[in-house]
Amino acid sequence: MSNLKSFTRGGQTLLHNVRMAEQIFYWILWLGIFSFLSISIVWILIQITAEDRNFIFTWCLAKFFNIFNPNAIVNLKSHGEIYRFTAHYLLNYPNAIRNAHRIFSEVDGILFISFIISITLSCAMAISLCIKGKRFEKSKLISGRYLASKRVVIKAIKSIGKASDIKISDVPIFKGSERNHILINGTTGMGKSEAIRQLLDQIKARGDKAVIYDKNGSFTEHYYNKEEDILLNPLDERCTPWNIWTECQDAADFDQIAASLMPMPAGGNVDPHWIDGARTVFSVSALRMRKDKNKSLKKLLAYLLTAETTQLRALLKNTEAETLVSEKIIKSTLSIKTVLATKLKMLKHIKDNKTEDLFSIRDWISDDTKNNWLFITSKSSKHETLKPLISTWIDIAVNAVMSLEENPDRRVWFILDELTSLHRLPYLMDAFAEIRKFGGCLVPGLQNYFQLQDIYGQNGAKSIVDLCNTRLFFRAPSADSSKWMSREIGQADMLEMREGVSYGANTIRDGVNISTQEVKRPAVSETEIMNLPNFNAILVVSPSIDAKKSSNEKLKDKTIKWPVCKINIACKKRETKAKGYEIAQSLSSKDSLDGLIQYFESVETSAQPENFTPSPDELIEPVQNEFEVKEESDEQVPESHDNQDDAMNIKEVFEL
Numbered sequence: 001m002s003n004l005k006s007f008t009r010g011g012q013t014l015l016h017n018v019r020m021a022e023q024i025f026y027w028i029l030w031l032g033i034f035s036f037l038s039i040s041i042v043w044i045l046i047q048i049t050a051e052d053r054n055f056i057f058t059w060c061l062a063k064f065f066n067i068f069n070p071n072a073i074v075n076l077k078s079h080g081e082i083y084r085f086t087a088h089y090l091l092n093y094p095n096a097i098r099n100a101h102r103i104f105s106e107v108d109g110i111l112f113i114s115f116i117i118s119i120t121l122s123c124a125m126a127i128s129l130c131i132k133g134k135r136f137e138k139s140k141l142i143s144g145r146y147l148a149s150k151r152v153v154i155k156a157i158k159s160i161g162k163a164s165d166i167k168i169s170d171v172p173i174f175k176g177s178e179r180n181h182i183l184i185n186g187t188t189g190m191g192k193s194e195a196i197r198q199l200l201d202q203i204k205a206r207g208d209k210a211v212i213y214d215k216n217g218s219f220t221e222h223y224y225n226k227e228e229d230i231l232l233n234p235l236d237e238r239c240t241p242w243n244i245w246t247e248c249q250d251a252a253d254f255d256q257i258a259a260s261l262m263p264m265p266a267g268g269n270v271d272p273h274w275i276d277g278a279r280t281v282f283s284v285s286a287l288r289m290r291k292d293k294n295k296s297l298k299k300l301l302a303y304l305l306t307a308e309t310t311q312l313r314a315l316l317k318n319t320e321a322e323t324l325v326s327e328k329i330i331k332s333t334l335s336i337k338t339v340l341a342t343k344l345k346m347l348k349h350i351k352d353n354k355t356e357d358l359f360s361i362r363d364w365i366s367d368d369t370k371n372n373w374l375f376i377t378s379k380s381s382k383h384e385t386l387k388p389l390i391s392t393w394i395d396i397a398v399n400a401v402m403s404l405e406e407n408p409d410r411r412v413w414f415i416l417d418e419l420t421s422l423h424r425l426p427y428l429m430d431a432f433a434e435i436r437k438f439g440g441c442l443v444p445g446l447q448n449y450f451q452l453q454d455i456y457g458q459n460g461a462k463s464i465v466d467l468c469n470t471r472l473f474f475r476a477p478s479a480d481s482s483k484w485m486s487r488e489i490g491q492a493d494m495l496e497m498r499e500g501v502s503y504g505a506n507t508i509r510d511g512v513n514i515s516t517q518e519v520k521r522p523a524v525s526e527t528e529i530m531n532l533p534n535f536n537a538i539l540v541v542s543p544s545i546d547a548k549k550s551s552n553e554k555l556k557d558k559t560i561k562w563p564v565c566k567i568n569i570a571c572k573k574r575e576t577k578a579k580g581y582e583i584a585q586s587l588s589s590k591d592s593l594d595g596l597i598q599y600f601e602s603v604e605t606s607a608q609p610e611n612f613t614p615s616p617d618e619l620i621e622p623v624q625n626e627f628e629v630k631e632e633s634d635e636q637v638p639e640s641h642d643n644q645d646d647a648m649n650i651k652e653v654f655e656l
């Protein structure tokens, strides 16, 4: 039955198509004939004189009469006179024959050329019908984003403004739009870091300042120059000396560091009271120790984590934090100390340098004459421990840029590859919105948008992505990620043609109807994103019109239909300048890096809690208030790492 239906459907539609094609064919044939005749007639009337036309008419008449009666008389009009000839005489008169040949050869030429013209016209008509028909097959873009070639995107960018010298795989972004941030997103191993390396090459060539978060040391390896650049990583030999007191001028600065070290987790499954309390205790304690000549992180940690609460209470006497460690709320104090213990344990990794020449991120950022780079590195195996400290450093740098004077010519790049490997940076969300005025250019690299949501919450993640104007999307293997990317790339408003065929037993019922419909289609579908080859990405450079030209309607029109393109990230060989990660010297007594790491891990797992309680005599007598700091020259403070043997140092690094 279904075969019979298919047979009928196929036959009916074929016959219908043949009938319709036949109609068009005859229509074109008639058009050809009509054009041939009209062209020939008009041309003959113009080209052949009236006398010649008259002669040809008489000649043709004589030919006709000659068939039946050669002596029939024909009248030839020439020069106003009428001559009478027999048909036979005229047809054999030499001058008449010559004249007839001349005129006929002229007419033959006209007919031949008219024929060629009418054939050409008919073919042109057939081709134009095909083109018109094809147009009905295609959908028409009304507005929105569409996928085009790199050349089209470059042309579009150049047509509405100046192209920047910063390029992503040869496609320039808009001049100055690096301050509107660049998002790089895609699954692992797709070439995100390679795309960032391309950017770093250009940032270096420009001489811009940069803060680079380098989780695995892969950027440090190629770009770190130990003569000029700064590296922060307590487990790295090249770490520049730093401590919290060099960064903080007043209570607000300590509060900021406290907020970065102890972020409020997204999701709200932790009581914010304990985190707020821990932040206050940390901030006030650090502020109190500011004027202590022998202040050290170790001493601060001893107060906060291991000393008797009475010692801490004495340190915080007469401050807003005193009630938080009051003997009346022992349980609350314990909860706050628990938060402090878990969030601050990594501070123990920082060497307590006594040198005066400590590095300050704020000072470095505020010095516009410096264009060296700050590398904040980590190591996968120790990343979880270092994460709060690294996040704090980045937060300080971001906040420092936002404290500068506004300057449209300044550029401070923040390369945040694998942003989601850091914890929530409290100042980062503000930075995405505001840092452009101060010259900050953020380049977040993400493997997965949903990880960002986990850390910054749904709205936070949305606003971060929303504030990145240039976007690079690599392959996303999952349906959710690819759908999200496809939505972020944008969609096109299309006018789509729909063709319907109807048929019936009577030919009157046969017909084709064509209708148009406005639909929205993604510029790049989720399937296309899922199937992007390795090292290929969709680049979205959002249009940006100069404010001075914003009233130009023609320019605005150009952005109504905006192209995005597919690019290939070429892998470039770069020289290795330095090791990505150099183990701290105090830990270098072991033979090989692998051996050391194994050793650290064994120490880490075997560390017992009772080992890390400092003896009470390691603590100083607490000061009464900030302005009455004792000169503690002969006090007993915990010894610095520098003075202990290597084995002890290794042990301490992993004690907490």
Ligand SMILES: Nc1ncnc2c1ncn2[C@@H]1O[C@H](COP(=O)(O)OP(=O)(O)OP(=O)(O)O)[C@@H](O)[C@H]1O
Residues within 6 Å of the ligand: 186, 187, 188, 189, 190, 191, 192, 193, 194, 195, 447, 535, 568, 569, 570, 571
């Ligand atoms: N165009 C390319 N052609 C060939 N190999 C490439 C290309 N781009 C990058 N690679 C190589 O592919 C590997 C992965 O690239 P890359 O580190 O840039 O990926 P990624 O997206 O950053 O991955 P992850 O999310 O794991 O960090 C690297 O070894 C890199 O050298």
Ligand SMILES: [Mg+2]
Residues within 6 Å of the ligand: 192, 193, 194, 417
């Ligand atoms: Mg990478």
